[in-house]
Amino acid sequence: xxxxxxxxxxxxxxxxxxxxxxxxxxxxxxxxxxxxxxxxxxxxxxxxxxxxxxxxxxxxxxxxxxxxxxxxxxxxxxxxxxxxxxxxxxxxxxxxxxxxxxxxxxxxxxxxxxxxxxxxxxxxxxxxxxxxxxxxxxxxxxxxxxxxxxxxxxxxxxxxxxxxxxxxxxxxxxxxxxxxxxxxxxxxxxxxxxxxxxxxxxxxxxxxxxxxxxxxxxxxxxxxxxxxxxxxxxxxxxxxxxxxxxxxxxxxxxxxxxxxxxxxxxxxxxxxxxxxxxxxxxxxxxxxxxxxxxxxxxxxxxxxxxxxxxxxxxxxxxxxxxxxxxxxxxxxxxxxxxxxxxxxxxxxxxxxxxxxxxxxxxxxxxxxxxxxxxxxxxxxxxxxxxxxxxxxxxxxxxxxxxxxxxxxxxxxxxxxxxxxxxxxxxxxxxxxxxxxxxxxxxxxxxxxxxxxxxxxxxxxxxxxxxxxxxxxxxxxxxxxxxxxxxxxxxxxxxxxxxxxxxxxxxxxxxxxxxxxxxxxxxxxxxxxxxxxxxxxxxxxxxxxxxxxxxxxxxxxxxxxxxxxxxxxxxxxxxxxxxxxxxxxxxxxxxxx
Numbered sequence: 001x002x003x004x005x006x007x008x009x010x011x012x013x014x015x016x017x018x019x020x021x022x023x024x025x026x027x028x029x030x031x032x033x034x035x036x037x038x039x040x041x042x043x044x045x046x047x048x049x050x051x052x053x054x055x056x057x058x059x060x061x062x063x064x065x066x067x068x069x070x071x072x073x074x075x076x077x078x079x080x081x082x083x084x085x086x087x088x089x090x091x092x093x094x095x096x097x098x099x100x101x102x103x104x105x106x107x108x109x110x111x112x113x114x115x116x117x118x119x120x121x122x123x124x125x126x127x128x129x130x131x132x133x134x135x136x137x138x139x140x141x142x143x144x145x146x147x148x149x150x151x152x153x154x155x156x157x158x159x160x161x162x163x164x165x166x167x168x169x170x171x172x173x174x175x176x177x178x179x180x181x182x183x184x185x186x187x188x189x190x191x192x193x194x195x196x197x198x199x200x201x202x203x204x205x206x207x208x209x210x211x212x213x214x215x216x217x218x219x220x221x222x223x224x225x226x227x228x229x230x231x232x233x234x235x236x237x238x239x240x241x242x243x244x245x246x247x248x249x250x251x252x253x254x255x256x257x258x259x260x261x262x263x264x265x266x267x268x269x270x271x272x273x274x275x276x277x278x279x280x281x282x283x284x285x286x287x288x289x290x291x292x293x294x295x296x297x298x299x300x301x302x303x304x305x306x307x308x309x310x311x312x313x314x315x316x317x318x319x320x321x322x323x324x325x326x327x328x329x330x331x332x333x334x335x336x337x338x339x340x341x342x343x344x345x346x347x348x349x350x351x352x353x354x355x356x357x358x359x360x361x362x363x364x365x366x367x368x369x370x371x372x373x374x375x376x377x378x379x380x381x382x383x384x385x386x387x388x389x390x391x392x393x394x395x396x397x398x399x400x401x402x403x404x405x406x407x408x409x410x411x412x413x414x415x416x417x418x419x420x421x422x423x424x425x426x427x428x429x430x431x432x433x434x435x436x437x438x439x440x441x442x443x444x445x446x447x448x449x450x451x452x453x454x455x456x457x458x459x460x461x462x463x464x465x466x467x468x469x470x471x472x473x474x475x476x477x478x479x480x481x482x483x484x485x486x487x488x489x490x491x492x493x494x495x496x497x498x499x500x501x502x503x504x505x506x507x508x509x510x511x512x513x514x515x516x517x518x519x520x521x522x523x524x525x526x527x528x529x530x531x532x533x534x535x536x537x538x539x540x541x542x543x544x545x546x547x548x549x550x551x552x553x554x555x556x557x558x559x560x561x562x563x564x565x566x567x568x569x570x571x572x573x574x575x576x577x578x579x580x581x582x583x584x585x586x587x588x589x590x591x592x
Contacts, residue, residue, distance in 0.1 A: 003143040003147055004078075004147065004150075005128075005144060005150065005152055006152075008137070008140060009128050009137070010079070012136075013158035013161045017158055017162050024166055024169060027173055028198075032194055038191075039189050039190070039192075040189060040191075042184055042189065042495065045180075045184045045189060046184060046493070049177050050181075053174060056174050057174070057392055059170050060103050060167065060171070060392070061103075064104060064108050065107045065109065066109075067109060067115055068110070068112070068113040069104055069105070069110060069113070069404075070113025070404060071153075073337075074113075074116055074151060074153065075160075076100060077338060077339070079164075081247070081274055083175070084170075085172030085173070092175060094247060095395065096171050096175050099392055101395070101416060102395045103167075106387045106388070107387075110387075110403055111403075112404075113405065116151045116152065116153060119148055119149065120149075124144060126154050128153055129157050178491070179493075180200065180202055180493075181493025183204055183208070183212065184495075185495035185498045185499075186211075186550065187204070187205075187208050188202040188203055191203050207552055210552070211548070214549070214561060215546065215549070218567070218570065220546055220568075220569045220570070224544035224545070225285070225421065226423050226426065226487075227430055228436050228483035228484060229288050230288065230439040230442070230544050231281065231284045231439070232568070240361045242319075243280075244278055244315055244414065244417045246415075247274065247275055247338070274338065275334065275338045280315075280417075280421070282308070282362050283362055283363040285421065286308055287363055289304065291435045295429070295433070299428055300427070303366060304424075305364040306364075306369070307380065308421070308424075309355070309359070309362060309373075310377060310380060311400065311417060311420065312358050313354050314414070315417055318333075318340055318412070318414055321333070338414050338415035339411050339412060340411070340412045340414065342410050343408055343410075344409070344410045351373060356368075380400050380420075381399060381402070381403070381410075382402045391488065393493075394489075396426075396488065398419060399420075400413055423488075426488065430485045439483075441468055441481050444468045447470055447575065449468050449469050450476060451469040451478070452466075452529055454528075456520070457529075458523040459523075464519045467479055467480055468481065468542070472578055474536060475534070475536045475579060475587060476534045476536070476590075477537075477538045477575065478513060478516060478520070478537060478538070479513070479540050480540070481541075482509040482541055483544060498548070501548070502548070502550055506556070509565060510539075510541055513539040516539065520537055520590075521589075521591075524590055535589065536587035537587060537590060538586065540566060542565075542566050542568065542571045543567060545567060549563045549565060558574075558586050559581045559583075562574070562581055
């Protein structure tokens with residue numbers, strides 16, 4: 001039988017705090033009450049929101065810096081997922097979870113986790129200030145045996161829980177102010193009115209609101225890293241996979257129950273999970289990104305292959321424990337914590353034994369080299385120096401290995417493994433790395449391209465390179481593949497970053513593909529191609545990312561919901577549908 005020690009005490013603490021929670025300090029009011037009530041232009045809006053985020057971050061630092069990383073991770077992974085504010089959407093909860101993780105890595109004390117003790121019968125009086133020895137809780141003492149061996153909170157009561165609730169509210173305000181920066185960078189203005197309940201708002205138009213709603217609805221699964229390098233492509237479904245821990249807001253009871261059944265555990269209480277597992281195509285990821293290795297070594301003094309090898313080994317070792325250690329601690333790690341403790345020396349020894357399997361799974365050709373692996377571990381380890389690089393509004397960049405104490409113990413935070421891989425090249429300039437466009441084109445070529453993959457040559461010696469094309473009935477769809485790396489500035493609401501994507505992907509992509517379509521209409525036959533009985537051309541742009549479309553002008557749209565600039569999934573679904581949503585008025589007619 002398994003019993004998690006905190007659930008009943010936390011419910012008791014919440015009953016004590018029911019009235020006090022209503023009186024928690026209103027940080028939004030504290031900051032904005034002295035700001036003039038009016039509408040602010042973009043420049044002043046961003047300036048005030050930046051100041052507000054600085055104000056919030058200092059408050060967050062003041063709370064988090066009081067305790068260790070171990071304390072905060074232990075506490076934060078034992079409460080049900082929530083945003084800490086009014087917006088309950090899954091994507092907001094996830095973003096707030098990442099902001100909190102970023103704050104913990106940046107500001108928490110990086111030393112022995114003195115606030116935690118390993119539970120044994122002798123330590124029961126120390127757990128939660130001896131709460132289980134008080135009236136109303138002694139009846140649960142027999143169940144405590146199901147928690148023996150866990151780390152538990154020692155000097156903790158309702159005041160600490162109230163402090164954590166306060167922290168979650170601050171984290172939500174970081175998200176909220178970032179959301180306002182993003183909408184303002186897309187054309188709205190900030191509206192300040194301390195007399196209103198929300199105090200700050202924006203004056204987005206109905207059109208802008210619809211455009212943003214459309215963008216949010218179209219967000220798709222991860223198909224590239226932030227560099228724009230697509231790693232699904234022709235390896236989709238065939239690449240070697242690893243299992244990664246993923247934060248979940250959906251309370252996947254089936255996952256919790258299946259893990260408990262496999263481990264042979266009887267769970268007392270609801271114990272909603274915080275995490276589930278997700279497959280990640282690690283071999284395809286490595287293969288696609290190897291051209292960046294030289295730049296990675298130059299910037300970080302360590303090979304990308306060894307870094308990704310260590311990450312893969314951590315994931316493989318973590319999941320293998322499900323099959324080896326069938327006990328309640330394994331259950332807690334998988335569904336609640338999302339982290340794992342090692343002695344660093346033991347891990348370094350273990351990775352030597354695992355490296356052959358790592359090479360097999362990832363496809364890396366870097367053989368075991370202790371010095372290189374030590375450098376990779378160092379690169380992936382949180383320090384005071386790299387903690388200063390973390391930005392709360394953009395939630396990163398993260399490190400996966402966290403020092404636990406002064407005796408060589410390390411904590412592996414598996415919850416950020418996929419996000420770490422997504423942003424692993426964040427400090428590498430992308431100029432000159434043109435191979436990324438090839439990875440996008442290859443992703444589309446799971447279907448055969450109708451036109452040549454080399455330039456189409458007209459009889460007048462002119463030519464055009466068509467990135468990808470496919471014939472759907474009598475319609476030739478041509479796609480301009482646009483790859484522009486996605487910077488942290490997009491999440492941070494940086495107006496320049498957002499404008500850069502509009503200019504470099506949306507506007508440039510549509511201009512180029514329209515030009516190529518017009519050329520094909522004037523050159524229906526060439527030395528190496530023939531449009532044959534094709535009657536129409538549909539010119540589109542494809543990006544590894546979902547792109548924000550800034551206007552409802554007809555030039556940008558195929559239908560009311562579907563733009564001409566598509567992510568990979570949208571493009572595939574459109575082709576598979578036989579262009580179902582596209583009217584002839586969106587196509588260019590060919591006169592053969």
